[in-house]
Amino acid sequence: MPDYTLRIRRYNPETGKAPYWDQYTVTLDTHEAVLTGILEVKNRHDGSLGVRCSCRSAICGSCGMRINGQPGLACNTQVGDAVKRSKDGSNTIVIEPMGNMPVIRDLIVDMDAVHWKKVGRVTPWLLAKEPVPEREYIVPRESMVDVTQTMACIQCGSCVSDCLAMEADPEFIGPAALAKAYRFVGDPRDAQHQQRLEDLAEDPHGLYTCTHCFKCIDACPKDVAPMSQIMRLRRIAGQDHHIEDVNNGERHEQAFVVLIKKYGLLAEADIVPRSYGGNGITGGKFSPKSGQQIAQSLPFLVKAVLRGKVSIKETLIPHRLAPEDRAQIKTIFETVKGREKRNELNLYITGYDEDGDPHTEPVSTDKEGATA
Amino acid sequence: MTKVAYWPGCVSRGFTPELHGAMNLVAPKLGLDLVQLNRGSCTGAGVLAEHNQELVDTLNGRTFALAQQVDQAEFMMNICSTCQGAMSESQERLDANKEYRHDVNHTLAQFGLSYEKGIVNKNFLWVLVEDIGLDKLKSLVTNPLTNLKVGPFYGCYIVRPVERLHINDENPRDTYLPKVIEALGGTVIDYAGSHKCCGFPIITMNKEASLKQAGTHLTDAQEASADCLVTPCPLCHLNLDMQQPVAAKAVGNMELHMPVLHLPQLVGLALGISPKELGMNKHVVRPTSVIDWSETVIGSIPA
Numbered sequence: 024m025p026d027y028t029l030r031i032r033r034y035n036p037e038t039g040k041a042p043y044w045d046q047y048t049v050t051l052d053t054h055e056a057v058l059t060g061i062l063e064v065k066n067r068h069d070g071s072l073g074v075r076c077s078c079r080s081a082i083c084g085s086c087g088m089r090i091n092g093q094p095g096l097a098c099n100t101q102v103g104d105a106v107k108r109s110k111d112g113s114n115t116i117v118i119e120p121m122g123n124m125p126v127i128r129d130l131i132v133d134m135d136a137v138h139w140k141k142v143g144r145v146t147p148w149l150l151a152k153e154p155v156p157e158r159e160y161i162v163p164r165e166s167m168v169d170v171t172q173t174m175a176c177i178q179c180g181s182c183v184s185d186c187l188a189m190e191a192d193p194e195f196i197g198p199a200a201l202a203k204a205y206r207f208v209g210d211p212r213d214a215q216h217q218q219r220l221e222d223l224a225e226d227p228h229g230l231y232t233c234t235h236c237f238k239c240i241d242a243c244p245k246d247v248a249p250m251s252q253i254m255r256l257r258r259i260a261g262q263d264h265h266i267e268d269v270n271n272g273e274r275h276e277q278a279f280v281v282l283i284k285k286y287g288l289l290a291e292a293d294i295v296p297r298s299y300g301g302n303g304i305t306g307g308k309f310s311p312k313s314g315q316q317i318a319q320s321l322p323f324l325v326k327a328v329l330r331g332k333v334s335i336k337e338t339l340i341p342h343r344l345a346p347e348d349r350a351q352i353k354t355i356f357e358t359v360k361g362r363e364k365r366n367e368l369n370l371y372i373t374g375y376d377e378d379g380d381p382h383t384e385p386v387s388t389d390k391e392g393a394t395a
Numbered sequence: 396m397t398k399v400a401y402w403p404g405c406v407s408r409g410f411t412p413e414l415h416g417a418m419n420l421v422a423p424k425l426g427l428d429l430v431q432l433n434r435g436s437c438t439g440a441g442v443l444a445e446h447n448q449e450l451v452d453t454l455n456g457r458t459f460a461l462a463q464q465v466d467q468a469e470f471m472m473n474i475c476s477t478c479q480g481a482m483s484e485s486q487e488r489l490d491a492n493k494e495y496r497h498d499v500n501h502t503l504a505q506f507g508l509s510y511e512k513g514i515v516n517k518n519f520l521w522v523l524v525e526d527i528g529l530d531k532l533k534s535l536v537t538n539p540l541t542n543l544k545v546g547p548f549y550g551c552y553i554v555r556p557v558e559r560l561h562i563n564d565e566n567p568r569d570t571y572l573p574k575v576i577e578a579l580g581g582t583v584i585d586y587a588g589s590h591k592c593c594g595f596p597i598i599t600m601n602k603e604a605s606l607k608q609a610g611t612h613l614t615d616a617q618e619a620s621a622d623c624l625v626t627p628c629p630l631c632h633l634n635l636d637m638q639q640p641v642a643a644k645a646v647g648n649m650e651l652h653m654p655v656l657h658l659p660q661l662v663g664l665a666l667g668i669s670p671k672e673l674g675m676n677k678h679v680v681r682p683t684s685v686i687d688w689s690e691t692v693i694g695s696i697p698a
Contacts, residue, residue: 107564187551187592191611192604231600234608235441236592237480237555254445261446270600279442283454287436289405298599316599319641327637332410332677342408348434351506355457358502359450366449368488368495375491 024050027102028115029060031072034126042126045069053103057090057116061097061130073129081244084179088130089119094184094242121184123193138180141200145219149207152214162211172371173206173252175245182239182249194228198239198249201230205252208259220260224268230256231272246371258365271298278302280356282341287352290341397469397526400462401429402482402516404475404629405437410637411629413674417659418474418519420673424535424666425527429472430465432458438481440630441552441596448488449499455485456499459516460508470515472522474659476628479518480552480560486514487559518553520627520658524571529578537667539580543685545661546584546621547572548612548635550628551592575658576625579665586619588612595634603645609634610646613653622684623654625661632657637679654682 026048034042047068049060058076065072074097076086081099090100091108097118105116124132152160182198189195204223207213223230230253239249260266261273278297282290293306299316300307307313328335343349359366407415422429435458437443439451459482462471473479489496490512500509517525523532553560554569562568569590573583594608613635616624626632634642636655643651656664660673670676670686 187608188597188601188604190591191594191607192601195604227601232597232604234551234592234594234596234605236551238551238592240556257445258447270597272600275599276442276446279437279439280446283437283439283443289409289437289440291406291410295599326679327410330677330679332413332637332679342405344434344436348436351457352436352454354505355453355502356450358505359447359453362449365447366495366498368448368492370488370491373492376493 024052025114026050027060027106028113029057029064030115030117031061031064031129032117032119033072033129034120035073035128036126037128045072051102054101056098057100057102057105057118058086058097060102060116061118073127073131075131082177084177087121087179087181087184089117089121089184091117094121094181096179096181096244099244121180123183123186123189123197124180132180134180138178138183138197138199141183141197142178142203144196145200145204145207145223146215147200147203147207149210149213150215152212160212166209166211168372169369170206170209172369173202173209173247176202176206176243176247177245179244181242181244182247185238185242187236187238188232188234192228192232195232196223196226196229198233198253201233201256202247202249202252205256208256216259217264217266220256220264220266223256224260224266224273227269229268229270230260231268231270248371251369262365274298274301274307278307284353284356285343285349286341287344287349288342290343292339293341396423396426396428398428398430398465398467399522400432400465400468400471402432402435402458402462402471402473402478404473404478406629406633407474411632411657413677414474414629414632414657414659417657417663417668417673420668421659421663421666424668425523425532425662427472427522427527430468432461432465432471434461438478438485440477441481441484444481444484451481452485452488452495453499453502455482456489456496456510457503457506457508458482459486459489459514460503460510462516463511463514470517470522470526472517472519474519474627474657475630476518476550476553476626477630478552479516482516483559486516518627520553520571520575521566521568523575523662524568525566529574532575532662533578536579536665538665540576540661540665541580543581544584544620544622545576545581545656546586546616546619546624547576547589548593548616548624548626548628548631548655549590550626550631551590553627554590572625572627572658576661579661581661581665584616584619584621586612586615586621588615593628593631593634595630598634598638605634606638606642606645609638610642610644610648610651613639613642613651614646614648617648617651617653621653623656623682625656625658627658629657631655639680652680652684654678654680654685656682656685 029047047064049063077083079098086097090105120126120130120132124137233253275298281302296307296313300310300313403415436454443451576583594605598605663673
């Protein structure tokens with residue numbers, strides 16, 4: 024069995040001393056869990072090591088931590104996989120407490136101060152439709168299948184740990200809480216969809232602070248894909264409930280829709296005024312809100328123009344596709360938007376067709392004899 | 396020459412024209428014959444996907460179908476991390492489910508187009524490592540970037556989620572930038588922000604957080620003594636270069652002066668193309684630490 028070096032970040036705020044690193048060597052099979060190594064250290068070398076764990080089966084959500092830079096559960100991360108991310112290619116596994124939350128001791132973080140507070144913020148229980156039926160609610164099967172993805176969350180905090188938006192804005196409600204919000208917004212038995220979404224849209228650190236960085240998707244040990252749930256919340260808030268948020272998020276999205284439908288390409292110069300000022304006939308250019316933004320941006324916009332990066336012509340007459348292509352784009356918009364129900368595909372639910380493995384590189388695009 | 400169906404994206408022809416220009420100069424030197432997909436549309440940049448999945452998948456399916464019509468093209472290539480991510484997302488759904496693909500192709504049939512599952516669509520960074528190869532790249536270098544300290548900045552869409560982007564042991568695509576920098580003769584700077592978010596997606600929604608993200612990564616690179624950053628994403632370039640003066644204010648770093656190069660520009664410098672031709676005079680932050688305006692790569696001046 025190979026030897027692994029566990030490099031563990033130690034910290035006890037009560038001592039007043041700075042954090043430091045301890046290093047231990049453990050002998051493990053490649054398929055054994057990082058947690059097994061940590062517990063061996065605790066049992067044989069240093070009983071004072073602070074670590075939280077319970078089930079050792081990836082269901083209690085207690086042992087979230089950063090392992091060689093990646094957040095996840097120590098009990099379902101094999102040492103053999105962890106060392107593949109080792110920076111120097113050695114058998115070293117760097118183990119740190121989760122990020123975005125204060126450390127209580129060593130690998131134990133204060134989940135109450137951040138994670139649970141944020142989850143509590145979204146009213147994480149069903150606000151049942153009245154009247155409550157005598158027996159069970161009858162709901163379509165698909166709608167319950169749809170929320171099973173967020174129900175898979177075990178509240179381990181791995182997604183919160185590495186949320187890059189929360190790193191910059193600690194008040195951001197974050198991926199775990201928003202995924203929990205979708206669990207009820209997607210539930211047909213819940214009576215407060217509109218209020219739940221309005222609440223998130225009225226919070227400047229709410230629905231529209233997510234930056235699409237995909238960190239939470241890779242962090243989640245249960246494939247909840249919190250970011251995908253956030254995008255569904257936005258979709259439902261903007262299109263089904265017509266909620267205007269305080270972050271211009273919905274207007275920003277509408278600006279994309281209008282501009283791509285019109286030009287086929289993205290006219291960047293038009294995005295900013297429309298995102299702040301809306302899609303009126305002037306494209307938001309004369310709204311006070313966008314005026315203020317443009318004024319703020321003026322110094323470097325002028326610089327960009329002077330350097331030849333942005334031309335005035337380009338700013339006034341956005342680039343666009345040829346007329347026949349624009350017509351095709353418009354037809355696509357009309358066809359898709361003309362559907363009674365949005366056609367969505369959630370791969371978590373549907374899986375992949377059996378004839379193709381999505382995780383291998385597909386075959387060449389080359390099509391002989393095709394015309395250019 | 397390798398024939399490639401080339402999708403330049405919108406921003407590379409709009410606010411960062413120097414990127415598209417640099418790519419066109421670099422391509423023939425690398426043996427790439429770019430057939431530009433002028434009829435393709437915006438990939439939706441993740442924003443359209445949050446609006447309507449089928450809409451964005453049909454738009455991208457259309458571009459894929461156009462790419463598949465390019466006779467003898469070996470693969471499709473893009474020069475924008477965000478395009479890569481948005482298109483990979485569409486492709487994942489289109490390739491996974493026959494019925495869904497049929498729905499999309501039904502719309503495309505109106506234009507005589509059809510997407511056949513399994514297109515190979517790669518960012519220029521992946522092409523450099525997987526198709527051209529680091530040894531070949533090294534052999535083409537005429538002006539090695541000796542002593543130039545370069546910090547990599549990927550852009551989220553090209554490093555996550557790993558499964559969708561086929562990042563695995565065989566193709567560790569989230570480790571390519573340092574390898575390319577080294578092949579060009581440069582020195583890699585390791586700093587905290589290389590795989591983080593530049594903040595651009597929320598610049599109109601939460602400006603403070605967005606600028607703080609850009610400012611923090613730029614400052615981290617500065618403290619790690621980088622001369623410049625290099626990125627395969629023009630949207631990251633907008634937040635890191637164009638917004639740098641305001642990002643500097645947002646994090647209270649008035650000493651910030653960090654040039655940000657597009658990936659084809661860095662490659663072009665090492666292959667002997669002049670900074671001016673590569674459009675390096677068009678950046679908001681002048682790349683004075685990278686080149687002097689007598690058009691020499693500073694790093695390449697013999698001691």
